[in-house]
Amino acid sequence: MQANEWPLEDGYCRIRTARQKKRARIKDFHKYLRRLRKEEKRLDELKHKLPLQPLARPYQKGWLRTFILRPDVATSRQAAFYQELLNKINTVEYSNDKKFRIKKRKWKRKKVWVDKPQYLREFSERCFFSRDCKLTEQEKLLFHREERTHKHTKEISIYYVFSERWRFILKVKPRIITHIKMVNGTLDGEIQRLENRIITHHLRHKLGKEIDGKMYHYLSRAPLPPNPFKQKSLADILSEVYNDQQQ
Template structure:
């Protein structure tokens, strides 16, 4: 409590709980942070409602490029273990999309633009997913491999018999579309514009996580080694020179 108010109105004024300017300013910040959290919570609710709207058929369907994925080879599909490898393929299959049917990509080689074949591999699950989603019999067809990604080394499991599968190219047909709600999307756009134009996403990240989560300090370069001359002060170097002259 301010001493001037106590001198002016007496000691009883302390029982009225009159807030100081600093307390009022702090309460305004807290109230504003609560409003930001309410907007963020409302935005999450709207996104969830948008996902729950579902899909509706598109008539007529249209083609948008091509897609490529793995299937069982003919000799494997007629084998006794066809069902086993079919279920295994569902867990490690990958799908790639391209505007070109041959899936070639343009690259510059010796100053000229050339088209090269694009590679596609099966999934290599991590250690946690591998133990959780693959049976002991399926785990026998994988081998361990350490990979470095974003500066971290992690263990992955690679399928040891990829010759059992072959790539198939099919037209990428679009036959459905999401159900839209104009009022819902309008409210989402208003909230996103309010938070984005005024840069309130940074404040929200700090309120929820206590720090700015997008800063990755391990990407900073390591400190360079200090040269030998900079490790000692000028006075230390002068003293060493004097001792050397005396000894000579």
């Protein structure tokens, strides 16, 4: 009689097999990971909801750069239209350098200072045609379609980019800090203890792989091309080859 077939009578108990014990351990470990992720999200939400406190003495922290209308566009009849569009696709960059320069490697060794590029907001194909897209039909006419290939997976993605970039110029302004996030020592202590537990037991990779399912997704291989001879007999394949040669 197998161990899992013993009757539940006096003096007997159900004994799990080695495979059942292993599955139970894996299941309990996954439940433990879910509890950690749930607790981590709860603490992050509490920290995000902390109110802002105004500073008695505001201070400057670097510079910010954003797009504005060109002077000739700002005085034209369509100034209101392009200003409303700019509010939807504008981006902001921050830097400690007023010239917004970054180091870029050149000739494989030497690093040189180059201007940091800044682009308007781009929309994926799904976002561009979704109901939640805030662009109007008239504004969508000013976007063109671009295909881009992913560096690792070689997958082709479609984006919609604004065509009339020349209507906007960049403006650099000082970044003034007027409010600061409230500090909660008890909450920060709980977040740090949870982070120490995850790092000590090497669970960060497990959380990303088992719970989120997004860890190192860019390393996945590109899909293979379809096999034209799949589910075809040898006679059918030879017949197709013969017909192609005759043509």
